Amino acid sequence: MSATVLEAPATAEAGVSTAAVFGALLRRDVRVAMRELPGFLLRTTLQPVLFVVVFGYLLPKMGFVSQGYNSALLPGVLAVSLAMAAIQAVALPMVVDFAATREIEDRLLAPIPTWLVAVEKIVAGMLQGIFSALFVLPIARLIMGPIPGLTLAHSGEVLAVAVLGAAAFSTLGLLLGTAVSPQHIGLMFSTIVAPMIFFGCTYYPWRGLDAVPAVKYAVLVNPLVYVAEGMRASLTPGVPHMPLPVVLAMLVLLTAVFGAVGLRMFDRRAMG
């Protein structure tokens, strides 16, 4: 218990690079994510996995759907896992942070521009989204059995879809996380996220909606459509799908729009 431990103030502030601060912020989020991994995976991947059990295993066994359906289902399931994990990883803690605990304040006091704290949150959300999709892939494959037409030959394209899809949903998470109040989180999931999953071309390919043109064009406002279709284009190109360049362009556009609005909102919430 020596009194000298509370050192005298330094006379010069050692400069620290922005990249080093950013890296420390990211390490913090990785540490916390690792600690909460089981709960996080359950929250974000249980629903897609259960869907795989019913639609990818039970229904084909019963003969209600053909084995070929799995080729359309698998990419959609990966898209849901990726998108939900990215959106939740960013939005959920942020809602609580800004509305109640202000825990994020120690990061807002870090010597780095405020908007970069938000960018770090986006990057951390992207990592968690991609991790969730990678986690679900082998499980889904195991439950479904062999999937006709599944190829990893276009892994660069898969990666591009995964990264851009995760970016779109991570920035959407930032937007929702700064806009939604804690008492409305449940409402957000039932009114925004749930319809997004059901009308996200996740459990059926977009071209399948040719039969219902009104729905086919209405779902184009849904960002999840592009992730699911991008996954189909790169993982099971035999299934009818949107052209990959269109998918990638839309994901870039959505990321830019969600990101621009989300960063503004973050700045407004961070500073009174």
Place this chain on the structure above:
Amino acid sequence: MQGAIETVGLRKLYPAPRAPGSRFRKRAQPSPGVLALEGLDLRVEPGEFFGLLGPNGAGKTTTIGILTRRVRATAGEARVDGVEVSARPVEVRRRIGVVPQRPNPDRGLNVVENLLFHAAYFGIPRAAALPRAQGLMERLGFADKAQARTDALSGGQQQRLMIARALIHEPRVLFLDEPTVGLDPAARQELWAILRELHAQGRTIVMTTHYMEEADQLCGRIAIIDRGRLLALDTPAGLRATAPGGTLIELSLDGDAGAAAEAASALAGVDRVEARGAVLRVFTPRGGDLIPALIAVAEARGRVVKDIQLARPSLETLFISLTGRKLDA
């Protein structure tokens, strides 16, 4: 020499709150918002222990918020260690440590990680941060909780964790916002000792409080602010010397004190009289001698005296004379 903190004409207007269910508000006149600061000029010298004293809503937290770049000023200048806050916020963050009003530890991390990661945000490598964190935890008395979840800490321990966090990157200026609110008397005394020690090492400390005694005990100079304005600024002794007319006698009546106040002001030995609702305040150099006369005056005006309080000249009486209200009101 440049001040540790300088503000010039600092002004903050919060936009009108959009309360949930405020449907009728839209139809009413557009609210002008809340003016939290109205042209605040302050200068704190390096190494000072400076107190911002005022009741809730005086603008203390807003002032600290602007200086620590968590609140955007509507107008005016604010400099910390010579650095303009709005122009170079990152430079300012490097120089300051902040202890918030309510402890907000990072609950995703355990106690020691809170310190190590905060150090990492300031570029201090783990090897250098660990002994420093250890030292701070020992000195502040929660080293045994290093691996605990932050929820396992008591309120006082959480507050000390916030102080350790604010110190781990060796800031030049330490801001504390109502640091002892919610602490029991023993924890408060302990915190005071720590703050004195930090100050003795030459650190600049800026603290807000609405406890008169706390400001009096710790601060070299005190700024009294209320409703966003600076009302007085001096050493505690200097402020006490300007407290008006000796003793403050406060009578609580059973109804409006206006008529009684008028009559009381005609009494000999009365410096100043003030009526606030049912409360009659009289400043007098004659101590308690005036009490019988005041009771008689009140009763002659048809009022019953329900309570009488006496206060010696103090920061408290000065504050009441400046603002018309008590600190804890």
